[in-house]
Each structure stands twice: as C-alpha cells, then as structure tokens.
Amino acid sequence: MQRTDSQAAVTALGAVAPITSHAAAAPRASAQSAMLRIVKYILMDILRNKIVLGYTLFLLAVTFGLFNLSDNPAKGLISLLNILLIFTPLVSLVFSTIYFYNSYEFIELLAAQPLRRSVILWSQYLGLGIALSLATGVGVGVPLLIWSGLGGTGLLLLFITIVLSWVFVAIALLASVMTRDKAKGIGVALLLWFYFSLLYDAIVLLLMFSFNDYPLEKAMLALVSLNPIDLGRVIMLLQMDVSALMGYTGAIFREFLGTIWGMVYAGAILCCWIAIPLSLSFYIFKRKDF
C-alpha cells in the first residue's frame, strides 16, 4: 500500500492553502470545490495504487474465463454472480479499511485545515467508491459487453455489483472510524464480510428450520432485505427466472420484487444500506478526537 506522506500530499494538493482563504468568503462553494479536489487527489492516489489495478485485472480474468469456459452465456452469468457476490464485498471492505488507515496521516492533516469533517469523510468515501466502481465497470462491464451484448440481466448484474461496492465501502468506513487500531479495524471489516457472506445465511437457514411450522414467506422477504448480498442475489435470480422453481414462494417474491415497485423497494433498501452506515460513520467521525 502506498504510504501517503503528509508533506508530499500538501504539495501535491497544492490547493489546500487557497481553499482556506476562500473558505470564509463562500463556505459552500469552496467546500464543494475543496471536496472535488480532495476526491480527485484520493482517486489519483488509489488508481496509482497497484491493488485496484490488480482487482480490475482479476475481475477481467474471471469474467473472460467464465464466459470462455461455459458454452452458455446465461450459465456464465450465474457463475459470475456467485464469484462477484463473494469478492466484491470482500475487496471493498478490506481495501477501503486498509486505505483509510494508511491515509490516516493525510486525514489528520486535512483535519488540521479549516475544512469540515464531513467534507473530509465524503471525499474519502467518494474517492474509494468511484475507484472501485471504475474497477468493476472495466473488469466486469467490458467482458459482459463483448459476450452477452450487455443485455438486461448483464446490466443488472453490473449495477448490483457496483451498488454492493458502494454499500461495503460505507460499511468499511464505519468499521474504520470506530477504532484507531488498524489491526482491529481490518479484523472488524473481515468479520463483517464473514457475517454478510456466510453467517447471515446460516442464521436464516437455522431460523427456517426452527420456525418450519409457520408460514415464513413474508418473513423471508424481510430477512432478504436485511442483507444486501442476499438482496442482490435474489434480485438477480428472479431475473434469471429461477423463481419458477420456487412455487408459491417464487410467486410471492416475483410478485413483490419482480415488478417496478419491487425494484424501487430493492433500490431503496440498498440506498438504506449505504445511508445508514455512512451517516453513522459521519456521526462518529465528526466527534472523533484525533
């Protein structure tokens, strides 16, 4: 990971001093332009970083490989879904956490400037989110464009993956601002990934077994909403017409999530999954004593 030397950062930014002079005159406009500049700086810093490039290449290789291996693009899409649902959250969480801790000095430097704390965190979030979205867009979008002509399902998969990146960057920020200890922060991020990818489904399975005697269809719908990964997977599977296997449950799911309103609902839930961790981390970050 590239270390951000605070001195170099200031020279690289070059604009921190002017920002301060503007800040008093037009706080809103300058806050925005300051944020833009910081986002740009963070973005360049991340893109120079080999990790995101590696992630992009990995996605490219996986997507190309899967479409090459399976004779049927629909099957390739399903395998891709499986892999993306595991790796996107993992990479988003771990990379964001590590990046946040590595740029701690830079953040401290920015905090010393007359900048609002929210501007600092927003620029971190946007920088990370945009970088990972770019990686997904290139790594998954380009092969999809070549192989399946980026039809409705392919586009949806790309969209879900990008939204999941944003969700898990938000969750990673929450994990990072909660503690100063890098090891602890990364540990929390990994645990969260473990929870969302594995533990949650196991708990759902357990609930299913325990409350087998009750009609659980509606409850399942609620449980799906409580895990962004599950929500993404179910939306994808419904599009791929796996719902035919589900009988009555499938009918309920399809009736609910398959319609425009269902899509709006799913979108709203995913937005909540961004908004809630993000606002929590803002709350903590604003009160943080560096």
Next chain:
Amino acid sequence: MRVSFLFFSFLLLSLQTLQANILHVGQGQVFQQIRPALAAAQAHDTLLVHAGFYQEGNLEIDRPLTLLGMDYPILDGGRQFEVLTIKSSDVCIRGFQIQYSGRMATIDLAGIKVLAVNRIRIEDNRVYQCYFGIYLSGAQDCVVRANDVHGTPLEEQNTGNGIHLWKCERARIEWNYLAGHRDGIYFEFVTDSKINNNFSENNIRYGLHFMFSHKDHYLDNRFRSNGAGVAVMYSREVQMHRNLFEYNWGSAAYGLLLKDISDSQIEHNRFEHNTAGIYLEGASRIRVLNNDFLENGWALRVQASCDANVFRENNFVANSFDVATNGHLVLNEFNGNYWDKYEGYDLNHDQVGDVPFRPVSLYAVVVEQMPYGLMLMRSFMVYLLDKAEKIVPSLTPEKLQDEAPLMNPLQRTAD
C-alpha cells in the same frame, strides 16, 4: 383357391371404385355448396371441394364418403356451429381449412367431430380458432395425420383441446401440429394407440394429457412451452420413446408428470429447460433408460409413493437439482447414470466411478420441505453445507445412490 379368392375380391373392389362418383363442389361447379352435395352423394363417393369460402352451419356426414379439398377451401362455423360432424364409418377428410366453430359450455363443439364410428381418416387439414379442434369419441381404427390445429386460448375452462379422444381404440395420431388450445392432445380411455411425430406447443394446460389410456405408444413427439408440460395419469403399459420435452417453465410446470402409472418404458427422451424434468407420483415399475436431462430445475422429482422404478444410463447435465424426494425410504434403483455433479474418481479406468454418487443434495432436501429456502439458492453457505453433507450424509436419504456412476456422459448415436 386362395388366388381365385384374391382375384375375386380385387374385381369386387374395382367394381366398387367404378361405381364411386366424384362430385365437384364450388363456384361454377355442379354443386355450389357442400350440403346439397352431401345429400346427393352415394356411399363411397368423393366430394371434391374447390377453393372457396363455405359457411353452411353444421355439416353432418352420415354415409361413407371421401371429402377432398383443393387448395384448402374454407369451412367456416361462423363462431356458432360445429363445422363437421362425422356419423358414418369409413370417412376421409382431407385438405380443408376449418375455422371458427362455436363455443359452448354444455356441448363440446369441435372443428371436426367423430361420433361412435370407425376407420375415419382426417388428414392434412388446417383447423383454426375452433373450440375443440378434432374430437373423436368412441371411434376405432382412426387416423389423424398431418393436421395443423391452432387456436387462441382464453381461460382454461373456455378453451377446448386440440385433438381430443375419448374411448377410442387403435388410433393413430401422427405428424400434427398443435398450439393455443387447452391440452394439445387429450386422451381418455384410449388404448392400443400410437402417437408419433407430433409437435405440441404453447397450449395453456398440457401439451399431451392422457388418463386411463393403456398400452399406448408415444414416439418422436415434441412438447414445448406448454402451461404444465405433459401429464400422464392412471395408465399402464405406456411406451414413451424419443420424445423431446422442453421449455415447460413455470411454478407448476413439468416436463413429464407421471401420476399412478405402472409398467411403462421411458426411453431415449430428452428433457431440456423444464422446471421439473419428470415428476413421479405413485409410479411403479417404470423403466427410465437412456434419457438426457439438461438444464432443468429438477431433473427428477421422485415422491416417496413411487416404487420399483429403474433409472439407468441417463445423462444428468446442468440441472439445478438432479433428484429431489420427500422421504427417506428408497424403493427405486439408480444405476449407471452420468451425473455432471459427480466428483468421484476412477482408479481402474473402467469409466465407472469407484465411489457411489448421491444425487439428492442437502439443499434439495431443505427446499423440498421448505420451498422458501430457495431464497438462499447459490448462497456460499449452501454450497459449503452441501459439501459437508456429501462427506457425511445425515439429512439426505443415504440409500438413494448410484452405485456405478459413469465418468463420461453417454453418447447418443442417432438423433
């Protein structure tokens, strides 16, 4: 003696042919309409109907006649009548376009109806937008061949069947195309019959539906995108060979639904993209051999009420679930199939895997009990659990296994 008998009968036959007249029907012909021609015709005459539009209500054929259409003359029921009703044996109907029969809740109005007579041939007709298409009741030794029957379905109760047979024997239904009806082909109490090379698609209920129909042969048919696939109920000694069941996809759709069937053979069929390839309930002594199951939701759903069925030399490829069952008792035999999910090894290179394969996955069992469990489909957790269960079976029926799974898919020769 025998030669003279043959000669005599030949003479008699040719005499009969000489007697038979050809009656021309059409614009500028002896008969302008079909009804007077039918009235004037002698037994064994031929009515040659020229191209045109004939709307004459219900036409009844009460003597052995041959009706030939030239360039598909149109017989129109005006959405009110049954078009042709055959009440005499030895009638042949060929080359007509029969359309717009009436629809009625009390009487099954049809494009062509055959009532309690024998040796009828219905060939090369187009039956469009009729309530029931071709309807045979109490008829024996009939042939329904190369007809194009299609309609526009309404709700299930207001739509008739494409080819409907009730209480028939030795019927031959072949090379027909059926679409947009309730059931493409419907059989009830039809025995010793042969159904081959038909193509039935987009019917709102079943592509083929038969009940209490024993000793029938179903060969080389194709059933595609029907509301619920093909249903076979309460029959025995049925032969189903080389049929194609595909794209029967929906929450209550089956490629082939078997209910209370016994002593039958299902061989060399292909099941592709069905919610369930074959669903067996109360099925006994059925031999399912040499079939291909590709990309189905469930390849086989074997209810615990099935016994002594044999599944051998089938290919199971890319199905979401290979086999699902609702019980622990295993009374069926699985042997020598190819399963693409098999992960065993073959040390002696005899192309047969050295460890048995259990086609019922843990997750399939879970889903069978709790359909909403499908929410977790393709979850990483489910994958891990399936792996664990494969090593130490606890919930899945331990006895349900293929002792000799094949390492490579069976190649099908002539298709």
